[in-house]
Amino acid sequence: MRTSRGLLEDVEAALKAAGLPPLAWYDVLLELEKAGNEGMRPFELKNRLLLPQYGTSRLLDRMVTAGLVDRQDCEDDGRGQIVSISDSGRETRASMWPVYGKVLVTRIGAKLTPEEAIQLARLLSKI
Numbered sequence: 400m401r402t403s404r405g406l407l408e409d410v411e412a413a414l415k416a417a418g419l420p421p422l423a424w425y426d427v428l429l430e431l432e433k434a435g436n437e438g439m440r441p442f443e444l445k446n447r448l449l450l451p452q453y454g455t456s457r458l459l460d461r462m463v464t465a466g467l468v469d470r471q472d473c474e475d476d477g478r479g480q481i482v483s484i485s486d487s488g489r490e491t492r493a494s495m496w497p498v499y500g501k502v503l504v505t506r507i508g509a510k511l512t513p514e515e516a517i518q519l520a521r522l523l524s525k526i
Contacts, residue, residue, distance in 0.1 A: 405506075406502070406506050407422065409506060410498075410499055410502045413498050413499070413502050414495060414498055414499065417498045419495050419498060420465070420467075420495070422499070423448075423450075423458060424462060424467070424495075425492060425495045425496075426448055427444065427448065427459070427462060428467060428489075428492035430444055431444070431468065431482060431483055431488065432484050432488075432492060434483070436483065437483070438471075438481040438483030439481065439482065440473065440479055440480070440481060440482075441456065441459060441480060441482055444459075444482065459482055462488070466485060466487045466488075467484070467485055467487055467488035467491055468483070468485060469482065469483050469485050
């Protein structure tokens with residue numbers, strides 16, 4: 400848990416130093432990018448990211464305001480909405496990855512041999 404917390408703190412600090420949004424924004428943008436042009440319902444995003452409902456709503460509100468996420472009414476459900484990544488959101492996510500990835504390489508990759516990294520990925524994929 401200490402290692403995980405330290406890693407996340409390092410990623411957050413690196414993103415902030417680069418003038419980029421927080422890590423939670425990256426996770427949302429990545430999931431929306433994976434969803435493609437169809438986007439997804441906020442509850443689907445909440446379930447994928449394991450966020451509380453109120454946290455998801457507030458996060459999406461901030462990201463819509465920043466122009467990184469688009470929100471539309473859902474045709475199938477008058478009360479529902481579909482969220483999707485905007486072009487600006489794609490650009491932001493792409494600019495965040497080198498910063499995020501560098502911290503991962505420094506904190507994890509540099510400490511493992513290529514074989515150990517493959518083994519770790521294989522083991523983690525089981526859970």
